[in-house]
Amino acid sequence: MNFFGHFPGTRHRRLRTHDWMRDMVQETRLHPSDLILPLFIRLPESPADIASMPGVRRWTIAELPQIIEQTIDAGIPAIGLFPFTPQELKTADGMEALNPENLICQAIRAIKEMTPELGIIADVALDPYTSHGHDGVWNGKYIDNDVSLDQLAKQSLVQADAGADIIAPSDMMDGRVGAIRKALDANHFQDRAILSYAAKYASAFYGPFREAVGAVKLPGQDGRPVGDKKTYQMNPANAEEALREAALDLQEGADMVMVKPGLPYLDIIARIRQTFSVPVFAYQVSGEYSMIKAAAAQGWIHEQDAMEESLIALKRAGTTGIFTYAALEVAKRLRNF
Ligand code: PBG
Numbered sequence: 001m002n003f004f005g006h007f008p009g010t011r012h013r014r015l016r017t018h019d020w021m022r023d024m025v026q027e028t029r030l031h032p033s034d035l036i037l038p039l040f041i042r043l044p045e046s047p048a049d050i051a052s053m054p055g056v057r058r059w060t061i062a063e064l065p066q067i068i069e070q071t072i073d074a075g076i077p078a079i080g081l082f083p084f085t086p087q088e089l090k091t092a093d094g095m096e097a098l099n100p101e102n103l104i105c106q107a108i109r110a111i112k113e114m115t116p117e118l119g120i121i122a123d124v125a126l127d128p129y130t131s132h133g134h135d136g137v138w139n140g141k142y143i144d145n146d147v148s149l150d151q152l153a154k155q156s157l158v159q160a161d162a163g164a165d166i167i168a169p170s171d172m173m174d175g176r177v178g179a180i181r182k183a184l185d186a187n188h189f190q191d192r193a194i195l196s197y198a199a200k201y202a203s204a205f206y207g208p209f210r211e212a213v214g215a216v217k218l219p220g221q222d223g224r225p226v227g228d229k230k231t232y233q234m235n236p237a238n239a240e241e242a243l244r245e246a247a248l249d250l251q252e253g254a255d256m257v258m259v260k261p262g263l264p265y266l267d268i269i270a271r272i273r274q275t276f277s278v279p280v281f282a283y284q285v286s287g288e289y290s291m292i293k294a295a296a297a298q299g300w301i302h303e304q305d306a307m308e309e310s311l312i313a314l315k316r317a318g319t320t321g322i323f324t325y326a327a328l329e330v331a332k333r334l335r336n337f
Contacts, residue, residue, distance in 0.1 A: 028316045030308065032075035032331035036121065036281075036323045039067065040212050041107045042084040052208035053286060054293045056325050058084050061103075061110050067328075068115055074331035078119030080168065080323055081107055083128050084214050093137045094126030097155040102129075105162035112163040121195060122164035124156050124180065125171035133216035135171040135229065143232060148173045153183035160189040168258070170197040172232040174248075181253035195281060196249040198257035199242035199268050202233035205261045205287030212286065242268045243275055250276060256320070261285040263310050266317040273318030282314045284324040304333060 003009040015025050042048065042058035050056050059067055071079060083103040089096045096102055108120055125135040126148070132138045136148030148171065156167045167184070169176045177196050184192055209215075234241060246257050257276070259269045260283035273280045288310065296303030307326050314322050324330065 028312060030312050030315060030330070030334060032334055033077050034315060034319075034321050035076050035311075035327035035331055036078050036080055036321055037071055037076050037327035038080040038082060038323055038325060039064075039107075040082050040084055041103045043086060043103065046084050046086065046214075050208070050212045052211050053290055053325065054297065055329070056212070056289075058212070061106055064107065064110055065114060068111055068118065070328060072115055072118055074328055074335060076327055076331050078121055078166070079111070080121040080123060082123055082209075082213050083107075084212070085128050087214070087216075090129055090131040090216065092131055093151065094129035097126050097129040097151065098158055100158050100161065102158075105158060108159065108162040108164050119165050120163065121166040121168050122156075122159035122162075124152050124159070124167055124169040124176075126151060126155070127171075127215050128213040131216060133210070135232065136173050143173075145173050145175070145232075149176055149179040152176050153179045156180045157183055157187055157189070160184055160187070160192050164192065166193045166195050166256075168195040168197065170200060170260075172197065172200050172229075172234070175252070177249045177254045178252035193255040194253060195256040195258055196254040197260055197283075198246040198249040198254065199259045199265070199272065200233050201236045201261065201265065202228055202230045203236065203261050203264075203285065203287070205264070205285045208286035208290045236264070239268055239271065243271060246272050246276060250278060255279075256281060258283060258323075259319075261288055262314050262319075262322065263288055266313065269314065269317040269319055279320035280318060281321050281323065282317075282319040284310060284314065284322055284326075286325065289325045304329070308333070 016022055040058040042060055044060050048057045081104050085096055111120060127133055127135045134143050136143040137151055152171055167180060169180060177194060180194060249257060256279040258281040259265050262282040262284040269280060269282055292303060292306045295301045307330060311322055311324060
């Protein structure tokens, strides 16, 4: 047997001897510019706290300067915005999404006025605005794909007009990227990018987010309460389908794609990254965030280490950037080192 290439000639622990050495041979790094902070926006009369998401709150437009300033100082390049819409504004077709004075549009304008250098990513989907909690238009029996497309394209225009830099459709209707690209280009918004949630799974990890945006409990087919989005979001068991989803979105004009949730779907991130040469984002979703917070609150895991390990794993798998509710705390910690 050869001495080299085998123990004892080869000892992997040699390169793990010192802090500086481990640092020197580190393959992947997390940087504040990798992080995107999602923010929830509310009216002054709506509650700020989100019980299922410790450390996350809803912000009024007047309160935004506090958090935006910290975000810029931490070196975070962009934020994502989600509204907490009052119940009385919710309808079956989610018309409030098209109101140029809705919470999101007001927030976009306020932030752009304050800090034009901060990127704004606007989520496109109807669930924060619908009386049934679905991402598309409910016709009484099912989510009508093609009727929803029209609504989503208009929602994109309203957000682009308010100043959103990146339009991020999270609705999972077929054909929405093409419909949005066409609408944007026809209205002189050819410079606005599309980040499509290409592989978005029907996940149990979205629970806390639905509380955060006050989404209504989901009705099912024939009015049966099934409470899921399985007719449009992907089956967690499928990987090949994620490649088909990404391919179609890119063909329709997506500039970047997203995989969501994050940590349970590292294989999907890696395969999309290897198959297509476009930026790939991951969303560490609310349930992933809250699990870490909850376990840490019990003293069962180290909160910051667990959070950073999750995020570096997403980078190692091939992500270009990560949406995380912990963006600010993680970026601040990275800056202090
Ligand atoms: C809905 C949307 C969801 C999230 C982002 N956009 C929830 C859903 O699909 O029900 C989830 C984000 C999270 O859980 O943090 N368009």
